[in-house]
Amino acid sequence: MRIFIIFLLFFGFNQFLYSQDQKSNITVSYSNINRIDVLKKIEASTNYRFYFQDNWFDKNVLVYGDYTNKTIEEILSKVFADTELNFYINKNKIILTKNSIIYDKFQNNKSKDNNIPIFFQQYDSVKKNKTEKADPIALIGKETIDSETEFYTLSGHITDLKDEKSLADITVKVKNTAIITITNKEGFYSVKLPVGLATIEIESLLYNNTSRKIMIYSNGTLDFSIIEKINQLNEVLVKGKNSQNIRTAITGVTTIEAEGIKNIPLVLGERDVLKIALTIPGIKTAGEGSSGFNVRGGKEDQNLMLLDNGTIYNPAHLFGFFSSLNPYTINKVDIYKGGIPSEFGGRLSSVFDITSKNGNTEKFSGEGGIGPVTSNLTASIPVVKGKASLLVGGRATYSDWILKSLDDENLKNSQASFYDLFAKYNHKINKNNSVEATGYYSKDKYTITPDSLYRYSNSLVSLKWKHSFNEKNNSELNVTNSEYKFSIDYESANPESFLLKYKINETQASLKFNSEFNSKHRFTYGIASKLYKVNPGELSPNGDSSLITPVKIEDEKGLESAVFFSDKFKISEKLLLDIGARYSYYLALGPSTQKIYEDGVPKTPSTVTEEKVYTNNEVINSSGGFEPRIALRYIFDESLFVKAGFDKNYQYIHLLTNNTTQSPTDTWKLSDINVKPESGLQYSLGIFKKLEYNDLELSLEGYYKTSKNILDYKVGANILLNENLETEILQGDGKAYGIEFLLKKSMGRLNGWIGYTYSRTFIKLDSQFNDEKVNNGAYFPTNFDKPHDLSIVMNYKFTHRYSFSSNFVYQTGRPITYPIGKYSYNGAEYTLYSDRNKFRIPDYYRLDIGLNIEGNHKIKKLAHSFWNISVYNVLGRNNPYSIFFVTKDGQVKAYQTSIFAVPIPTITYNFKF
Secondary structure, eight states: OHHHHHHHHHHHHHHHHHHHHHHSOEEEEEEEEOHHHHHHHHHHHSSOEEEOOGGGSOTTOOEEEEEEEEOHHHHHHHHTTTSSEEEEEETTEEEEEESOOOOSSOOOOSSSSTTSOHHHHHHHTSOOOTTSOOOOEEEESOOOSSOOOOEEEEEEEEEETTTOOBOOSOEEEETTSSOEEEOOTTSEEEEEEESEEEEEEEEOSSBOOEEEEEEESSSEEOOEEEOBOGGGTTTOSOBOOHHHHHHOOOSSEEEEEGGGOTTSOOGGGOOOHHHHHTTSTTEEOSSTTOBSOEETTOOGGGEEEEETTEEOSOOEEGGGTEESSOGGGEEEEEEESSSOOTTOOSOSSEEEEEEEOOOOSSSOEEEEEEOSSEEEEEEEEEEETTTEEEEEEEEEEOHHHHHHTSSOHHHHTOOEEEEEEEEEEEEEEETTEEEEEEEEEEEEEEOSSTTEEEEEEEEEEEEEEEEEEETTEEEEEEEEEEEEEEEEEEOOSSTTOEEEEEEEEEEEEEEEEEEEOSSSEEEEEEEEEEEEEEEEEEEEEOSTTOOOOOEEOOOEEEEEEEEEEEEEEEOSSSEEEEEEEEEEEEEEESSEEEEEEOTTSOOOGGGEEEEEEEOTTOEEEEEEEEEEEEEEEEEEETTEEEEEEEEEEEEOEEEEOOSSSBOTTOEEEEOOSSSOOEEEEEEEEEEEEEETGGGEEEEEEEEEEEEEEEEEEOTTOOOTTOTTGGGTEEEEEEEEEEEEEEEEEOSSSEEEEEEEEEEEEEEEOOOSSGGGOSGGGOOEEOTTOOSEEEEEEEEEESSSSEEEEEEEEEEOOOEEOOEEEEEEETTEEEEEEOSTTOEEOOOEEEEEEEEEEEOOOOSSSSOEEEEEEEEETTTOOOOOSEEEEEEETTEEEEEEEOSOOSOEEEEEEEEEO
């Protein structure tokens, strides 16, 4: 008994000494060393020993501290304050734990059973059945004993496992709860979770679903890399994404995925994301084979075409028969035809935001196609495995070889060819930084007559740096340069041979920030500026025998800058408000000579009163304005919601053309003293319904637009190499309205969409001077006013390998001006024309069909193939492109021109490796 008492006294004394040592203060100081070295320094000066895993520490993070007469608990609490590490002190042993706390007694906490510490809860939920393997649990955040917070924020980034691209519109759910969110366009998500165990589920139509059990102690991150569903490549054709429609308040947004359009029959078997855009309600073109787009009543120059944030001025090959973008290098196109996000500006009608693919960082891969007119090949090359890759692509036509093999001498001596090249380097430096560099070049040449050779080209360089400050804040820096130029090389036996050149160059820099302020507010803000340099035209003699007098129109320069801000304000689960603002400011810059015209009389060369000379970079004129962008979305239930929006935009650059449609020899004119900037307002309202039957989606959108200072021209205007261009230009008001209907089925054996638009577009050219009036100053239809526009795109899958597709288009004929009589004046006879655009050419309709054959689905094979056998214009409809009039034998006769008046069969072969 005495021995036992002595033992108790000895043990108690030791415990007393230990407790006194534990409460004793220590002194330690350190500077610019990592945390492991801090622990070693404490061990060297005390009796404490630490137990941990080295991989819990980032050795690149350096810390500093200076503590005098502090307890070990106080010092370690400071050392581990910004980490997920906790510590437990047992005598002179200090055990570190990641996330969790080691409890040496039961404590009250926020769990339902206050007798069970949180540390034990994660294990109690796992079944003890030996035949069932428990899923690993991810520990999120850092557990604290005295926290009163019941909910914490879990955020993360979702990427494609194959190429590490960020994935937007991926559903993130918490199992057995109503908590759900969707990733934003950068692939980030954020949800509020109660403390404790949860299962995070990731769901997508195009990617395999996955889940992860977590134990959340405090705010933290959890990233996912998911795998694409191989059997889904052929399911969805066009996605005006319903999830995106729900997630955003902006109206009139459509996304076209390049991978989903391969089944749609198009002219000469070419995949073409921009041609598919013409089947979407609200987007038209003036005629078959035309370049340029008319979006909700806008002119061709009112669309901002962006490839990886760089401007493409002429996205067309061969007058618009093909787009100048290699379809195998394109990832998707986001088309904003209603509300335009505040980060975009400079155009009145729409933005085509085209993003290219990222290369495969894991292995060499590629795809290509062989068609009757073109062939293309794209290859993806890993540079740094898992981090960096290079995507290169090229496409060329052999139409010159085809033309030379024909018997017709005129065709045999003609030319029509093009090619385009693409390269993109992407590098994920680390979790928070990535860079992308894009290079693009396209070139066309063609001859209309044997003595004239036309050339035009696009070039673009784009650099992007993405930086993530944390899971809620990121930035994007973009620097781009793009250029468009054309030339006409005329060689003749007479002394009139000439060379005509034109060029426009644009350099742009922008800095954008995205910030998730809280669960209700997401901010986007930044600055942007672009410098325009235009060579309006240069004429020089072609050859020593040419007597052409050189002419050079004075260069133009302008600087367009803007600041922008938007707030996605989630007022409630049902109501979302997107409030945006953009202020743009434009400076016309010298060197330049500006003509000042007499007030109160028409602008003519004889009414010039003064010529002002401006030196290099001197401000000629300034203009600008506030551009509000407001959008609202209200959800009635999961299947029904409405949107409304209002937008204002300014445009400081104008396309000059006397043609009905955009052509390669059109020129661009900057605003200055005599040419005002254009401005436009748009009001829109839409209702969207998801039908339970067969996964059908229905949308109905209406819009009304007004615009000012829209460019048009006097009759017989000369706009090329004209030093007094403003005397040929008219500026007036425009208005447009319409209603768009879309019924879409994205899944199943039968998929596709039906789109119909009823719309009207008018312009008014009024003035106090009669020679500057058109149609007596009243509103009249524009060249592209087509009230009825119907598109039906269908695809039916017989099996996984065989499918049938069709495409039907109907459009009202466009307006045209007809001769209606003759009159004599001073002994000469003249033709009398109707009011401008009073009549219409015949209506247009076309049916295309195609048979699609997938290669077998064996995994181990050299390449996966895809055949497309299609017939364009299977009905052989002689659709009119234009009507022209010829006076012959004293009579005026009308003639019709057509582009494709017979069925055009094609076979294309595509492969992927």
